[in-house]
Amino acid sequence: MNKYLNKKFVIIDAMSLAYKAYYAFISRPLKNSKGEPTSAVFGFTNQLLKIIEDTKPDYIAVAFDSKEKTFRHERYENYKSSRQEMPEDMVPQIARIKQIIEAFNIPIYILPGYEADDLIGTALKKAEKLGFDCYAITPDKDYIQLITNKIKIIKPGKSTDEIEMINEEKVLSxxxxxxxxxxxYLALVGDSSDDIPGVAGIGPKTALPLIQKFKTVENIYKNINQIEKQSIINKLIENKENAFLSKELATIKIDSPFDINFDDAKFTNPDLNKLLKLMSELDFKALVSKVKKIFSENDEIIETKKEEIEIPVQEEVKQLDKTKVKYKLILNENDAKELAKKLSQSNIFVFDTETDGLDVFNIKLAGCSFALKAGEAYFVATNPHEESNSLFATDLSDRLPVEKFIKIFAPIFKNETIKKVCQNGKYDIAVLRTHGIEVENFFFDTMLASYVLDPDQKHGMDDLATKYLDYKTIPLIDLIGSKKTPEKIFEVDPVILSDYSCEDADITFRLYEIFKQKLIEEKVDKVAYDIEFPLVKVLEDMERTGIRIDVQSLKSFSNDLQILLDNYSNEIFKYAGETFNINSTQQLQTILFEKLKLPVTKEKKTGYSTDAKSLENLKGVHPIIDIIMDYRQVSKLKSTYADSLPELINPKTGRIHTTYNQSLVSTGRLSSNNPNLQNIPIRTELGKEIRKAFVAKDKNHVILSADYSQIELRIMASICGDETLMKAFYNNEDIHRRTAALVFNVKPDEVTPDMRRKAKEVNFGILYGLGPFGLKSRLGISQSHAQEIINNYFNSFKNVKKFMEDSIEAAKKKGYAETLYGRRRFLKNINSNNRTIRQFEERVAINMPIQGTAADMIKLAMIKIFETMKKEKMKSKMVLQVHDELVFDVHKSELNEIQPMIKEKMENALPLNVPVLTEIGIGDNWLDAH
Incomplete structure (x- = not known):
């Protein structure tokens, strides 16, 4: 008889649960009475008890990653390379978690050179063969590949009461x-969390039909000619090795070399004496009652432990209770008019739109919710087009036609006397604008308020509701089944959709009431009301306007790059004496270090490094190095820009519409994606060709570029008040030549180009806390020479050194660095005992006041320029923002008027103690203008 048949085997991915627990308490970390951090231990223990209580396992085990590098790192040196180090205060908690697990008498699986994924995969497959019903506890989607009729995944939610069971049917649907x-699927789309590359340019929408049709990566390549789009074929061919490498990296091993004795995993009662002693040390009194409930037969032992100390414990997370709120669904014209009247008499209201997607140029409105006070909200359900009901599975004829919604509510949104509030308002404003509704007096954005209060916290509504209201919102996935099918929103029962949307508006109103006070209390209200909130409409207009791309120019450039790549490849093969895959780390290692016997500059567990820095250190040793570096640069230009930009053109507008993210970068800088404008290369001649493809709207327009000149150095001079530095800017001197003259003790006219280059590296390096080792690497000089240059710099600009020291000292006392305008970035580890972590935050303390002030300055300029252009009803448009530069599509008739206006607004956006200079250029394309 099989004693394991139909018994429950549960295995836990320890680190994923530990991290989840740690970040759940990130806003109010737990410590015991001795000051020991306990957030991760408390959350993990709480979740473990919940797992035991809900699954009632017959057998249970826990798997940990090993500290050693794995076989995946050996195959691909960038594997998990972007992952941040474990937070310092979490490190000791892992040992405590292992003590807790041992007290529960649960075996720990760990194997050097293997990840927990592989141990869990191996254990599950062995358990399945023995007849177990198997459950893996993990939030990681990689584990989905293991699911069968006997293996299921249990995905923990945001609270200990929320878990999701994933089986075969759920995966399929x-x-x-x-x-x-x-x-x-992961082989094609990659996995950014693990730095698995995938196939460049292939996203979920492209990958899904390929998987559905061809089943496997091998079969895709076997039948590649059956794919209709040539652009997809090209991407697959160019990235073939990455596809197969990614499949290898994404595959969980199910034959890891470790022995499993399932009898050791048989679940019995914990060692209560040991467990209670640990709970006493950790001050986990709140968890004793849970232990008592689950292991009630040991009440006597539990009752004898009275010495635990009380700790603050999160209250039970609240959820929607319709008896405590007033939510109303509106379907007809009369009720809509009554609501509009109520809104028109208000001073302020929250609104939130519901749509069938994210592309604002091709979007249908499913409804809009409104809140005038906490606990009360209204949802107007709309029918996007009366004549298109046949397109939807659900009859929408009982909902308010969108044309009538526009007629009734457009005047309310346009009313400038009523303040409007949103969570991520840029999107909602864009949705309404697409439907011909202009939103005036946009007053407050809770997402951006969260960003201003603490840029490093999470700003999504779900996270904010949990953190500030102890409230769990209804997940959208509960309505539509998957984030990948937003169009299903029209199939949702209007009552359910109303609850969901009313809750969003209601929670936003509650957050607004909290945040408006917090902004004042923390003295960051000026940043919110003067910069971030007014910028929303500026960015929405820029995104909507977009910019024209010269497709033919890019295609021609792509062909030129391919010829270059072919030539470089042939040269590389000639020096190597054989053909090989230049993009393969392993094959390149073999050629460089085994065949050509080049000196090793950096060794990793995965082999000898061939990253950019290592190749840079080998320059001049062998001619193959320079060619490989050129090859890599050209390859990136081709795939990332020349080939990708044309695919981003919106077919409806014929233009590229980048998306600006206002709440991502901790310094206050804007970021952008599709395309990422901040990374477009400009230093090389080939890189400049990319900018050349960004062209004016038509023959009546030109591109105008307005760029702050050396703004960060000017800000530093203004803050530190160094007389020598300030004098150079007042005299409009070449600051790098001036610096070189002082550092190298020569007259300005004796400064050589090499001296100026070195001085420029020092000037900008100082802003980022660059030390002698960093300067040595940048300039290719000895460390002693680098130290000498830095010493001379600080002797010449004495106040700069003081500014750096004062910035670090202030940040250590306050716990944050701030800009001239008052924007803050919190530095939680600036007093850390870990030297590496502490020095990183010290560099941030120096740089944040400078880079953050530059961000504030250009944002203020954008707002003032936009308001002026709108007031003057100009035909010209602001279309791009990149670092310290603004780009405009200017109607030629407005050139004489707009140039001085832009220059004046930029130079006076945020006055400094030194002159601010804006350089303006004009051309038919971005390159010529710049």
């Missing part, structure tokens, strides 16, 4: 393919 095909 949510992802559209079988569980095992998750491997092939």
């Amino acid at each position: 949510e992802f559209g393919f079988e569980p095992i095909q998750m491997i092939d």
